[in-house]
Each structure stands twice: as structure tokens, then as C-alpha cells.
Amino acid sequence: MPTKHRAALLGAGPAGFYTAAALLKAGLAVDLYDALPTPYGLVRAGVAPDHPKIKTVTRTYDKTAAHEDFRFFGRVKLGEDVSREDLLARYHAIVYAVGTRLDNRLGIPGEDLPGSHAATEFVAWYNGHPDYADREFDLSCERAVVIGNGNVAIDVARMLALDPDELAVTDTADHAIDALSRAQVKEVVMLGRRGPAQAAFTNPELRELKDLQRAHVVVDPGDVELDEHSSAWLDGDEAHTTARRNVEILREFCDRDPGDHVHRIVMRFLRSPVEILGEERVKGVRVAVNQLQPGDDGRLRAVITGETEVIECGLVLRSIGYRGEPIDGVPFDERSGLIPNAGGRVTGDDGEPLPGEYAVGWIKRGPSGVIGTNKKDAADTVARILEDRDAGALNDPAEDGDAEAWLREHVPQLVTWEGWERIDAHERRLGEPLGRPRVKIVDLEEMGRIASGG
Ligand SMILES: Cc1cc2nc3c(=O)[nH]c(=O)nc-3n(C[C@H](O)[C@H](O)[C@H](O)COP(=O)(O)OP(=O)(O)OC[C@H]3O[C@@H](n4cnc5c(N)ncnc54)[C@H](O)[C@@H]3O)c2cc1C
Numbered sequence: 123m124p125t126k127h128r129a130a131l132l133g134a135g136p137a138g139f140y141t142a143a144a145l146l147k148a149g150l151a152v153d154l155y156d157a158l159p160t161p162y163g164l165v166r167a168g169v170a171p172d173h174p175k176i177k178t179v180t181r182t183y184d185k186t187a188a189h190e191d192f193r194f195f196g197r198v199k200l201g202e203d204v205s206r207e208d209l210l211a212r213y214h215a216i217v218y219a220v221g222t223r224l225d226n227r228l229g230i231p232g233e234d235l236p237g238s239h240a241a242t243e244f245v246a247w248y249n250g251h252p253d254y255a256d257r258e259f260d261l262s263c264e265r266a267v268v269i270g271n272g273n274v275a276i277d278v279a280r281m282l283a284l285d286p287d288e289l290a291v292t293d294t295a296d297h298a299i300d301a302l303s304r305a306q307v308k309e310v311v312m313l314g315r316r317g318p319a320q321a322a323f324t325n326p327e328l329r330e331l332k333d334l335q336r337a338h339v340v341v342d343p344g345d346v347e348l349d350e351h352s353s354a355w356l357d358g359d360e361a362h363t364t365a366r367r368n369v370e371i372l373r374e375f376c377d378r379d380p381g382d383h384v385h386r387i388v389m390r391f392l393r394s395p396v397e398i399l400g401e402e403r404v405k406g407v408r409v410a411v412n413q414l415q416p417g418d419d420g421r422l423r424a425v426i427t428g429e430t431e432v433i434e435c436g437l438v439l440r441s442i443g444y445r446g447e448p449i450d451g452v453p454f455d456e457r458s459g460l461i462p463n464a465g466g467r468v469t470g471d472d473g474e475p476l477p478g479e480y481a482v483g484w485i486k487r488g489p490s491g492v493i494g495t496n497k498k499d500a501a502d503t504v505a506r507i508l509e510d511r512d513a514g515a516l517n518d519p520a521e522d523g524d525a526e527a528w529l530r531e532h533v534p535q536l537v538t539w540e541g542w543e544r545i546d547a548h549e550r551r552l553g554e555p556l557g558r559p560r561v562k563i564v565d566l567e568e569m570g571r572i573a574s575g576g
């Protein structure tokens with residue numbers, strides 16, 4: 123039995139860090155890999171820049187990183203720079219914490235017209251993810267449509283509506299501050315395919331829309347008059363307080379005076395996009411008017427009525443959920459878009475667990491839940507790892523040498539925690555005179571130079 127079991131964690135987002143903390147506590151040595159030279163996953167590249175308090179959770183992750191048995195191996199992409207086999211040759215356990223980078227598709231005509239984008243890409247662009255920094259979003263239109271009724275839809279609608287003064291004090295990437303400050307978008311229409319009672323917003327995120335400096339929220343009172351199914355559901359035991367409060371908040375929005383706000387966020391319900399219109403680029407969205415009907419599982423479903431309408435717009439952001447990306451050599455379930463697993467143990471084609479391979483976070487359970495949800499999720503996966511350790515059922519690596527020495531030879535661009543700390547200090551230094559938390563570096567080569575002290 124080795125003196126210390128070694129675990130490779132792939133993905134330095136919340137799930138990776140919570141798993142690292144629990145494994146270190148249990149006496150394992152942890153190498154945390156990430157495709158980017160920067161840690162924190164969606165806390166850096168997803169959480170809205172005007173929500174800086176949420177990002178302070180990284181202080182907890184930094185404490186984990188200070189553990190003597192922790193190492194960070196940044197800019198090492200599983201499937202490209204290292205393979206699953208490379209890791210199985212060197213570690214007793216590998217844990218996939220790679221998140222779900224891609225987007226769900228609507229599957230409607232016009233979805234890929236210029237001007238129609240996945241919200242995942244818009245989010246990564248304004249947050250300075252290096253792979254998305256050179257994307258272009260034409261913001262010269264007056265009306266944008268955001269499809270979806272989740273918190274990501276609220277984030278992107280709000281980012282489009284923020285005043286340049288509100289943006290200027292954030293860590294939004296410079297290219298996005300520049301583009302958003304010059305944007306002509308005056309109206310953002312948010313489309314929910316179901317009703318207000320079924321929206322996936324959380325209460326603080328929805329309520330916050332009324333506090334925007336220059337934008338007014340518009341909700342048609344007719345839209346918050348609930349159908350009989352929704353009323354019955356909302357009054358029943360099954361409905362969550364969040365849904366009840368969402369409906370109350372939306373009703374409060376109906377009564378608000380627009381004041382001198384010139385920008386608007388218009389929330390529409392029971393509307394499904396059926397076609398994105400335009401020839402050279404987006405000109406509008408044809409939407410079907412829906413009604414709700416209980417499905418076989420009791421869930422209220424949107425059913426089209428046959429009535430349609432057209433919303434003219436020049437920009438469409440599709441915010442209907444994230445989806446996992448297959449990684450070369452790693453099991454992947456095409457249907458769910460996730461790594462197949464049984465309670466965190468990765469399963470092979472025969473449905474049996476693969477020794478020493480685990481999944482955690484969004485790639486394990488699907489793209490939902492807030493940062494803290496991943497802590498419990500990590501505890502569950504770590505419990506399986508420890509059971510397997512105690513049963514002598516972890517992977518038995520062939521190589522006993524130091525993984526860092528091997529990595530340095532094979533992955534010259536490797537960025538360690540010290541390298542990340544240099545990038546972090548550099549970004550903060552740039553931000554300080556501007557009253558911003560940081561100015562993000564978005565070029566990988568520049569990050570590499572800073573990380574190596576150049
Ligand atoms: C736009 C947006 C805003 C959000 N805002 C909030 C919020 O305000 N508050 C809140 O509580 N929750 C928020 N969430 C939810 C929260 O971000 C997630 O619950 C959480 O980030 C999921 O953690 P994860 O570690 O599974 O995935 P991620 O955070 O996505 O981390 C995955 C990591 O894996 C790395 N990776 C991917 N592929 C590879 C590979 N092949 N090799 C190596 N590394 C790889 C990625 O670079 C990334 O660092 C938000 C989510 C989104 C999408």
C-alpha cells in the first residue's frame with residue numbers, strides 16, 4: 123500500500139476545489155489540473171462581473187491551495203495535452219470536474235444565423251475567457267431577444283442593460299466594456315416558454331432587475347394572471363417558496379412607474395421561439411403562443427396553441443442551459459451530455475464502475491445548482507473514493523515517478539499555482555488605479571509570460 127494515495131482532479135472550478143479540500147482532509151495528495159492557466163472555473167468565467175461578492179468564495183479555494191499536498195497544474199487540457207491513460211498510469215484516482223462548457227440547442231430554423239448566439243458564449247466573452255475573447259457580437263440593434271427563463275438569461279439581459287458607469291467598476295473584460303458601452307440596444311425581451319410560476323429564476327436575481335440604473339422592467343399584468351393549472355400548483359404543497367415569491371415579484375413589476383429610464387427589459391411568458399428570421403443576419407424571432415398542460419409526469423408543459431407572432435430584433439441570445447463536451451477517451455453519455463456515473467463512480471459501456479475514475483459537479487449531475495451545491499456533491503463523490511480506497515479498489519498506477527517532472531517535459535506551457543498568483547497580482551495591480559477588482563488578461567501567451575515571471 124503506498125504511503126499516500128495520489129488523486130488527479132480535472133477542472134479547477136467549485137466542484138474541483140471542494141473535492142480537493144475533502145480529499146486533502148482524508149490524507150490524499152491532490153493535483154488539480156485545468157485547461158486554463160487560471161483557476162476557479164465559472165466563478166471567474168461565468169458569475170456576472172457586477173456580482174463581485176459572489177466571487178469572494180475563491181478565498182476558501184485559496185486556503186485549499188495552500189495545503190502542502192496540493193498542486194495546481196494550469197493550462198493542461200485533458201484530451202489534448204494529457205490523456206486519460208497518462209493519468210491512470212500515474213494516479214490512484216482521477217476525478218472529472220470539467221463542467222459543461224457547451225450549450226443546448228433549440229433545433230429551430232435560423233438558429234445559426236449571424237446575430238444568434240448561445241448565451242454560454244456571450245457570458246464567456248464578457249468574462250474574458252481566453253477561448254472566447256475574439257468573438258464578435260453586433261450590438262448595433264435596438265432590440266435583443268433572450269430565450270430562456272433561468273438565472274443565466276437574467277445575467278445576460280442585465281449585462282446588456284447595465285449603464286457604462288455600472289460596468290466601468292467591474293472586472294468585465296476590457297473588450298466587452300468597450301463593446302457594451304457603445305451598444306445601441308435599448309430593449310431586451312426575455313422569453314419564457316412556460317409561465318411566471320415555472321420560471322427558473324431565484325428570487326434575489328429576479329428582484330435585482332428593478333434596481334438597474336438605466337433600465338426599467340416591463341411585465342404585462344395579463345402575463346402574470348395564472349392559468350388554472352399553475353394556480354392550483356402554486357397553492358399546493360409541491361410548489362417551492364421560490365416560485366411563489368417569483369410570481370409576487372413579477373406582479374410588483376407590473377405596477378412600477380418607468381420614470382425616466384430609456385432602457386427596458388420586457389419579460390414575456392408562454393412564448394416559444396419556432397424560427398429565427400432573417401437572410402444575411404437575424405431580423406426577428408417567430409414565437410408560438412403556448413398554453414400549459416399537465417404532462418404524464420404531472421409537470422406542466424408548454425403546448426403551442428397555433429397562434430404565432432413576430433418579434434423584430436437584431437440579436438438573439440439563446441439561454442436554455444449548458445451541456446457537457448465529450449473528451450477524447452473519457453466515457454460520455456450523448457443523451458444527457460454528461461459523464462455516465464453511479465453516484466460519482468464513472469461507469470463504462472457495461473454500466474459497471476471503472477476502477478479509480480470519478481465525476482463531480484456539473485459534468486456529473488447536470489448543469490444546475492449554485493456554487494454551494496457543488497460542496498455536497500463533492501462530499502458524495504469523495505465518500506465513494508474513500509470507500510474504494512478502504513476496500514483496496516482504487517486504480518493501481520504503473521508509474522511511481524513525480525507527475526510534475528513528467529508534465530514539465532510534456533506540457534511546456536504548464537502554469538503552477540505560483541504562476542497563477544503572478545497573473546492574479548498583475549491583474550489586480552492593473553485594476554487598482556481604475557477602482558476595478560482587476561483587469562483580466564485574456565491572451566494565453568501573455569498569461570504564460572506573466573506566470574513565468576517574464
Ligand atoms: C453564467 C453563469 C453564472 C453563474 N452565476 C452564479 C452565481 O452568481 N452564484 C452561484 O452560486 N452560482 C452561479 N453559477 C453556477 C456555478 O457557477 C456552478 O454551480 C459551478 O461553477 C459548477 O462548478 P463545476 O466545477 O462543476 O464547473 P465549472 O465551474 O464549469 O468548472 C469546470 C472547470 O473545468 C475546466 N475544464 C474543462 N474542460 C477541461 C479539460 N478537458 N481539461 C482540463 N480542464 C478542463 C474548465 O476550464 C473549468 O475551469 C453560475 C453559472 C453560470 C453558467
Ligand SMILES: NC(=O)c1ccc[n+]([C@@H]2O[C@H](COP(=O)([O-])OP(=O)(O)OC[C@H]3O[C@@H](n4cnc5c(N)ncnc54)[C@H](OP(=O)(O)O)[C@@H]3O)[C@@H](O)[C@H]2O)c1
Pocket residue numbers: 227228269270271272273274275277314315316320321322324327394395441442443444489490491492
Ligand atoms: N446568480 C446566481 O445564483 C446564478 C446565476 C447564473 C446561473 N446560476 C445557476 O446556474 C444554473 C444554470 O442556469 P441556466 O439559466 O443556464 O439554466 P436553468 O436554470 O436550467 O434555466 C434554463 C431555462 O431554459 C428554458 N429552456 C430549456 N429548453 C428550452 C427550449 N427548448 N425553449 C425555450 N426555453 C427552454 C427552461 O425552461 P423550462 O423550465 O420550461 O424547461 C429554463 O427557463 C442554474 O441552477 C442557475 O440557478 C445561478
